[in-house]
Amino acid sequence: MKTFVGIDLGSTTTKAVLLDENCEVIGRGITNSRSNYATAARVASEEARIDGRFTLFRRALNAGGGSRGDLDEFLGAIERSVRFVQFIEQLDDLEETCRVQVKGERFAKVESRVKDAIGEVFKLLREEAPSLYAPGAKRKSDFFRDIAGSRYHVHAEEVARAARLPYELLLNVYDKSIIEVENRPPSGGLSEKFRRALARVLAADDTVKTGSSDVPKTIESTLDIDLEETYLVGTGYGRVTLPFSKEHIRSEILCHGLGAHMMYPKTRTVLDIGGQDTKGIQVDAKGIVENFQMNDRCAAGCGRYLGYIADEMNIGLHELGPMAMKSDRPARINSTCTVFAGAELRDRLSLGEKREDILAGLHRAIILRAISIISRSGGVTDEFTFTGGVAKNEAAVRELRKLIKENYGDVTININPDSIYTGALGAAEFARRAHHGQTDGGAA
Amino acid sequence: MTTTFVTPKVAAAKEIVKDASMMKQKEMMAGHYDRLTSAPQIGAKVAATFVPGNLNELIMCFDLVNNLPEVNAIQNGLRRTSGAFVLEAEKIGHSEDVCTYVKSDIGMMAKGNMAPNGKKFPDPDVLLLSYTGCFTFMKWFELLREQYKCETIMLHTPYMGDGKITKNMTEYMVKQLKEEVIPKLERVSGVKFDIDRLREYLKKSVKAEDDLVRVLQSAKNKPSPIDAYFGAIYYIGPIFGAFRGTDDAIEYYKFLRAEVEDRLAHGQGPVTPDGDMGKEKYRLVVEGPPNYTSFRQFWKMFYDEGAVVVASSYSKVGGVYDLGFRHDPDNPLETLAEYCLGVYTNRSLPMRIDMLSRYIEEYEADGLLINSIKSCNSFSAGQLLMMREVEKRTGKPAAFIESDLVDPRYFSAANIKNRLESYFQMIEQKRAGALAAA
Numbered sequence: 001m002k003t004f005v006g007i008d009l010g011s012t013t014t015k016a017v018l019l020d021e022n023c024e025v026i027g028r029g030i031t032n033s034r035s036n037y038a039t040a041a042r043v044a045s046e047e048a049r050i051d052g053r054f055t056l057f058r059r060a061l062n063a064g065g066g067s068r069g070d071l072d073e074f075l076g077a078i079e080r081s082v083r084f085v086q087f088i089e090q091l092d093d094l095e096e097t098c099r100v101q102v103k104g105e106r107f108a109k110v111e112s113r114v115k116d117a118i119g120e121v122f123k124l125l126r127e128e129a130p131s132l133y134a135p136g137a138k139r140k141s142d143f144f145r146d147i148a149g150s151r152y153h154v155h156a157e158e159v160a161r162a163a164r165l166p167y168e169l170l171l172n173v174y175d176k177s178i179i180e181v182e183n184r185p186p187s188g189g190l191s192e193k194f195r196r197a198l199a200r201v202l203a204a205d206d207t208v209k210t211g212s213s214d215v216p217k218t219i220e221s222t223l224d225i226d227l228e229e230t231y232l233v234g235t236g237y238g239r240v241t242l243p244f245s246k247e248h249i250r251s252e253i254l255c256h257g258l259g260a261h262m263m264y265p266k267t268r269t270v271l272d273i274g275g276q277d278t279k280g281i282q283v284d285a286k287g288i289v290e291n292f293q294m295n296d297r298c299a300a301g302c303g304r305y306l307g308y309i310a311d312e313m314n315i316g317l318h319e320l321g322p323m324a325m326k327s328d329r330p331a332r333i334n335s336t337c338t339v340f341a342g343a344e345l346r347d348r349l350s351l352g353e354k355r356e357d358i359l360a361g362l363h364r365a366i367i368l369r370a371i372s373i374i375s376r377s378g379g380v381t382d383e384f385t386f387t388g389g390v391a392k393n394e395a396a397v398r399e400l401r402k403l404i405k406e407n408y409g410d411v412t413i414n415i416n417p418d419s420i421y422t423g424a425l426g427a428a429e430f431a432r433r434a435h436h437g438q439t440d441g442g443a444a
Numbered sequence: 445m446t447t448t449f450v451t452p453k454v455a456a457a458k459e460i461v462k463d464a465s466m467m468k469q470k471e472m473m474a475g476h477y478d479r480l481t482s483a484p485q486i487g488a489k490v491a492a493t494f495v496p497g498n499l500n501e502l503i504m505c506f507d508l509v510n511n512l513p514e515v516n517a518i519q520n521g522l523r524r525t526s527g528a529f530v531l532e533a534e535k536i537g538h539s540e541d542v543c544t545y546v547k548s549d550i551g552m553m554a555k556g557n558m559a560p561n562g563k564k565f566p567d568p569d570v571l572l573l574s575y576t577g578c579f580t581f582m583k584w585f586e587l588l589r590e591q592y593k594c595e596t597i598m599l600h601t602p603y604m605g606d607g608k609i610t611k612n613m614t615e616y617m618v619k620q621l622k623e624e625v626i627p628k629l630e631r632v633s634g635v636k637f638d639i640d641r642l643r644e645y646l647k648k649s650v651k652a653e654d655d656l657v658r659v660l661q662s663a664k665n666k667p668s669p670i671d672a673y674f675g676a677i678y679y680i681g682p683i684f685g686a687f688r689g690t691d692d693a694i695e696y697y698k699f700l701r702a703e704v705e706d707r708l709a710h711g712q713g714p715v716t717p718d719g720d721m722g723k724e725k726y727r728l729v730v731e732g733p734p735n736y737t738s739f740r741q742f743w744k745m746f747y748d749e750g751a752v753v754v755a756s757s758y759s760k761v762g763g764v765y766d767l768g769f770r771h772d773p774d775n776p777l778e779t780l781a782e783y784c785l786g787v788y789t790n791r792s793l794p795m796r797i798d799m800l801s802r803y804i805e806e807y808e809a810d811g812l813l814i815n816s817i818k819s820c821n822s823f824s825a826g827q828l829l830m831m832r833e834v835e836k837r838t839g840k841p842a843a844f845i846e847s848d849l850v851d852p853r854y855f856s857a858a859n860i861k862n863r864l865e866s867y868f869q870m871i872e873q874k875r876a877g878a879l880a881a882a
Contacts, residue, residue, distance in 0.1 A: 237862035251866035296846045
């Protein structure tokens, strides 16, 4: 079947969306951005294709009857299994690459001991891997780099101590290997991975309660459907060149505007707060951009700001929002500068102010900056759509609702949990339009 | 899945293309710097003045060599030496937000005051400030006066707050010229003022101005044979600097006009550093000064997309000649006043809005682009309002980018390219939308 692919190369994450001919999203994929842009793009698209397969499975299996709950559980098991298969593949690659790095003067007298230690570390990693992908398992992140990295550090420390080897040596091989591994394009066909995943799931429990009489056959026939990449459009900036040829690139402001319009056709103002930039976009009834404004030369108030604060406070990024929500008296943070805000944070903590209040104040500071950009882009016109990674932060959303109400009155505010895909969605739609030979302004 | 991913290719370095008039202008500038730096040797005295309100013809009457610190800052920007000068000025204590022309000049002086030809700039014998809407210039000359302990003449040009020149304004300025400016220049130079000499220079100015305007207005054609923003930086050099009123300027503008008319006759677009621009896709009016430290890179973002600037406000900062004004040799002092009153920075916001809207209509532009300069309040205060008004009046889309004059730290190429590309695609979409509706 025909698919139209949109890829958004962001500063922190790379997103991909697959659209079918009926403008429906069949798959979404996300990965961390990395130095090799082409690989990041490939990984994101592969993730989207995996997601797309599950959509097709769901459609095919739904047709066969059976309870929704059972189906979800089954597909969930397969998805975890696919992720597990991917993880193990990359783990193998990482181990192989680490071994190769054990060379040179640094490892002169300890080469074989280090290699043994590496083997031990990876043995432990492989043993615990299934638990990372067990039902209900909570992972800090879905990206290989994050999971493998944190677990490697933990095991390497123990193994190094036991083997009386300097921890730095084990860290060193990891640091030298991870970038290489991360930037290697995904290998092996997806269908193969699915088959292996399916086999694992069925081996674990062959009483597959999906109501369909022949699940493996249905899945096989779904795997046979070719997800043809009919047209691809990439977007993103901040890079000298995107890994796409010119006809396959669209401005990310336009992609964002169009993506927001597709999610909410009545939207006229879009605010996107990403990792490094904030965009205020005004769109017309057709999703065409009329005006826009961006932050310039300074990324204070963008996603990174929160990342920095989380680091300063030694908590996870996803914990910031919930903690700030506990406050109802946000502190008035004076600094617009991310770095200075850190100093202000420490100051106030030392004066005894509550963490929750300071955090709430910091969230307010971000939104104040965003409102300034939105105003300069042309204000807020009903409906208002808030996209980007920061839109997932409930404390940021709370401040936004307050400030919009104060300054612009009652406005419908649209927030979608999938808003991080807005740019990729718009890009995919541009791809679909391009394929149908329409100019960029043509209505669907 | 792998077919559409390409490996970015690094473009092979090409030789920069310059047309004949650019080469000629370059020679003139080189000659100007040689004259300046050798002034002390030949016993010539030196005046310093600014581009807006540059009374070059008057200065020449006193055999003074005209040094323009602003132009020096631009040259330093283009040669990428201004960054170090700005840092030096900040080290001395100047604020980050101050005009970077000023900081570049102060830094240059602190680091030896060397001209582009490798020789030392002479100390000025007199500073002539005509205050034409930029009070930062006034402070700049106060700083220089402190440094050089030389005569400073302040000529006050009333702001055109009501959108017109009144008899009072002209009389006020002529009075200052008669009672303050000319006597002081006489004293400093030792040369008696001869009004007929001034008339002669003014006659020459008119010839150059006529040809310049022809060149600027050639952009009304499709395709435009010139770029009226980046290309215009070369064109305005002589007339805004030490050449207005000279035979050199007449010759240059005659040459330039012929060159442009030739391009027009052949249906050619403008010359860019990468050679002839391809198909003209977007016609823009630009408000605000350009960035000089990344000049070529900035220009490339336009011509790579087939975007040409057909009219700009910055090319009027040293004098507005395309709305009818010419220097009038029959009323030499009044005409100097009128010239100062009419420079772009001395015009009110409504006047600037009028001018830009008019340009969009007359030059058949697709929209307005504002390059808002961090360190230039004269230009940037009010630009957002101007943008909204122009959009309303013309119905054409506008965009806003931000950079700086000669501080390389304030030019974020990725950010600007993103905004520009988005703007061009926005224009494209609007065109397509209009077509679909038709």
